[in-house]
Amino acid sequence: MIETGIPKLDKFLGGGIPRGKSLVYYSQPGVEGEIFGLQTVYGTLKTGGTCVFVVSSTIPDIVKGQFDEFGWDISSFKDKLFFVDSYNPLIGAPSNEKYVVSNPDRIEDFHKTIMDIIKELPPSTIVFGSLSTIMDLCGEKETIEAVRTWNKMAMLYDHTIVYNFTAWPYSDETLNLIKGDLFNSVISIGGIAERVIFGQYFGIMKSDWAEVSRKSMLFRVLRPGGIKIFIPKILVTGPFDAGKSTFVHALSTRAISVDRLGTTVAMDHGHVEYKGFSADIFGTPGQERFDPIIKLLSGESMGVFLIVDSTNPSDFIRAKHMLDITKSYGLPYVVVANKQDLPGALTPEEIREQFHLPEDIPIVRAVAKDKIGVYEAFEVLLDRVTGGI
Structure with missing residues (x-):
């Protein structure tokens, strides 16, 4: 089991995410959903795992700074943490990362890099910082087909694969697939406002390895600290x-x-x-x-x-x-x-x-x-x- 390090979520999932399984954090627009992927990376590293973080919305150095912002020191995990740079090539800037997607707007190039990682690295946790950004660049259908393959290959090579996804107004077919059978588990992340209570929540939408509870947890994002049940x-x-x-x-x-x-x-x-x-x-x-x-x-x-x-x-x-x-x-x-x-x-x-x-x-x-x-x-x-x- 891979522990996410997110309070209560690992217990929701029966101890964490099993090797070979896929999970998506399905966030409504406007909530702080990307922190779930970051905290999963740190949770994996803290328990001795190897992790890959796929950066697609900003440069890797900014993401590394976000870890510091939450009080998570990743400097001691240099041999256990790899970044995939799919942003610098998009803006024509050089990259210092080991793994680089040369043409981030071509799903074929993305696919080649992810497949190399799956085959080269020992069983790891592969976290996509923003599946939505890849979908915007490469197309909805093309990205979904690639995700199907990545999930299958991750299962064969014993990797755990995690995606952050923001539910922008994509086609109903795309949203239904993501909430449906594309992933082994779907964690819903949304916002709530009622009377004096205003906050964000998460809960399990589906999981094929754990009994699903319909209970949702309110949470806050603290800097430093990360996700806290509120x-x-x-x-x-x-x-x-x-x-x-x-x-x-x-x-x-x-x-x-x-x-x-x-x-x-x-x-x-x-x-x-x-x-x-x-x-x-x-x-x-x-x-x-x-x-x-x-x-x-x-x-x-x-x-x-x-x-x-x-x-x-x-x-x-x-x-x-x-x-x-x-x-x-x-x-x-x-x-x-x-x-x-x-x-x-x-x-x-x-x-x-x-x-x-x-x-x-x-x-x-x-x-x-x-x-x-x-x-x-x-x-x-x-x-x-x-x-x-």
């Missing part, structure tokens, strides 16, 4: 003095609270970068007069942490009420049993019994002030938000 809003709620602000600050890369005399009077806001995920977290005040804030944020959130003081069961009635507000929106949630270091702290089993919670609702032990259990709770909620993929 959770637009996670709500942190619970009774007064349960430790919500402490939890938000313990979990967050950066956070801010609006408080008076040590008590939150508006909301806490934090941002988390953790294991390929990017999330914004909002904590609500515990007093009943702020319940409208809970209702507002719950309607735009993707998951909820309910923070309870394990030593103060008298507040559980209030916690149940706050949980009911969020549950009315059908959100996945995790109960965080905070202050587990204090005398008299109830166990998760005792808390479950008092709340009458079903067994499938996670209750995570935590000491938020010491960051104990904080990231464990975050991972559990992420698993629920992303469907356990």
